[in-house]
Amino acid sequence: MKLSIQKDLLINAINMVVKIADKHNQRVAILENIKLVLEPNILTLTASDLEVELTATVRLPDNACIKAGSTTLPAEKFFGICRALAGDIATIDAEDGRCIIGSDKGKYNLKSRPAQDFPSIGVPNNTVPLSIDRTDLFEMLGHTRFAMATQDVRHYLTGMLLEINEDKLTAVATDGHRLAVAHRALSKSYDSWAVIVPGKAIVELERLLADLIKESKEGDVVLGIDNDFLQVSLNFSDEGELGGISTTLTARLIEGRFPDYRRVIAVNANRSAVFNKEELVNVMRRLSVLNSKDSPGILFDFKELDRVKVSVRNSYQEEAEEFLPVNYQGEPLEVSFNEAYLRAVLRTLEGQVYLGMTGDVNPVLIHQVNDEMNHLYVVMPMRV
Structure with missing residues (x-):
């Protein structure tokens, strides 16, 4: 196959598929390659790990296809060469197990493998x-x-x-x-x-x-x-x-x-708390200075109806606490969360955030106020 193509268009097409190439499959080594199939007005690039397959199809101008054909090239090397290539036009010339990638300013010679050896993930039927x-x-x-x-x-x-x-x-x-x-x-x-x-x-x-x-x-x-x-x-x-x-x-x-x-989201909460998301995130950010991988917990102590004590304690017996405004209803409760799990949920929310609770080890229902019809979250507490 032989092709002349705008370099930026080729880079964009490779970028579409390159992350799927399987660099660690020792049994099917060709999966670390990208398959290229060149037809008169179409270039198709395919990458696969046999679980996911991505195909990018590029419409070519007349005369871009010099010689139709197919090959496979090492994905990361191919991508790196195209990004490093000087000039605006890239040429690809593949034949007999070798491929020359170049421009009018230089060229790179890569080993290629036959396209017919590249496995297909399969074709959906009756979708x-x-x-x-x-x-x-x-x-x-x-x-x-x-x-x-x-x-x-x-x-x-x-x-x-x-x-x-x-x-x-x-x-x-x-x-x-x-x-x-x-x-x-x-x-x-x-x-x-x-x-x-x-x-x-x-x-x-x-x-x-x-x-x-x-x-x-x-x-x-x-x-x-x-x-x-x-x-x-x-x-x-x-x-x-x-x-x-x-x-x-x-x-x-x-x-x-x-x-x-x-069943998991069917939390029949007898205690509830409503926070401002940004205020809670800021408190967690400050307290996280003392958190670590072996001490990831953040404790909420609901004893008052209008504020909650939020605290952390690490393996060095170092402690930090702050009070956060809250609208709380129910009996007093202490509940601890893995900070990373709670923070990940909060990233998706805005404004006022609702927590529905039934106990210190039972699932906690979380959602943005007035958005429970679109998004719901459940986080399992840590044992206090």
């Missing part, structure tokens, strides 16, 4: 298309993604549950210590279904949606879902920074039984 506003989907992922487990023997906890119930889409994530739920209304009703999407796919989809929203906040995206895959295609306008590129994300769904989040 059910779900249309949702791009901003709604982006906000749902942003409000829940942080609660996914990063490593867990319960593999389903490393993904996100997407659930349809008639005209409502629900996104749920949990790592067993905290749970995040987001709801959005849809423009029409669908048959009910629920799937678990890999965490890596969620992270990449959120990133791609952020780029799409930079161009325009208005418009829908379509999720295609079958029994095995989620597939999403995003098209960028010609006028935008990523003009001429379209991207398709395909993810193999996670098998497993996701926890019943409805």
Whole structure:
């Protein structure tokens, strides 16, 4: 294959897919490469880890394709070379296991591998298309993604549950210590279904949606879902920074039984507290000076109705405390949280924040006041 292309366009296309390339798969080493397929007016770049596959399709001007063909190149080296390449036009010339990447100012010679050796994640069949506003989907992922487990023997906890119930889409994530739920209304009703999407796919989809929203906040995206895959295609306008590129994300769904989040959020609170989010965050920031990994707790002592004592104590027996205004209802209670878990929830909220509690070791329901129909959170307390 032989290609002449605007360097910035090529860099943008590589950037779309490069993070999916699997650098640590010793069994299928070619997954550290990006596959390139060149046709007369289209260049397609694909990266995969066999769980998630990302494809960027670039529309080419006439005469950009000098010789159609295909190859695979080491993802990080290829990306680094293209970014370092002098000049505005990049050329790619691949043949017989070698690839020359260059411009009129220099060239780099890379080892390549045949495109036919690059494995496919598979092709979805009989997908059910779900249309949702791009901003709604982006906000749902942003409000829940942080609660996914990063490593867990319960593999389903490393993904996100997407659930349809008639005209409502629900996104749920949990790592067993905290749970995040987001709801959005849809423009029409669908048959009910629920799937678990890999965490890596969620992270990449959120990133791609952020780029799409930079161009325009208005418009829908379509999720295609079958029994095995989620597939999403995003098209960028010609006028935008990523003009001429379209991207398709395909993810193999996670098998497993996701926890019943409805039971978890059914907190029948007999104690409640309402804070100002910014005031609480500022108190936590100041007290965190004495917190550490082995002493991550932050203690709330609800003895008064109009203020709460917030304190930390580390393994060196060092202590700090402050009082915070609060609207509290119920019997006195001491409850301790992992500061990082509580802080992650607070990042998604604004204004007045509600805590619903039943005891010092029972799940605590958290939401923004007057926003409980869209976003709900549960955090498990630490033992005092």
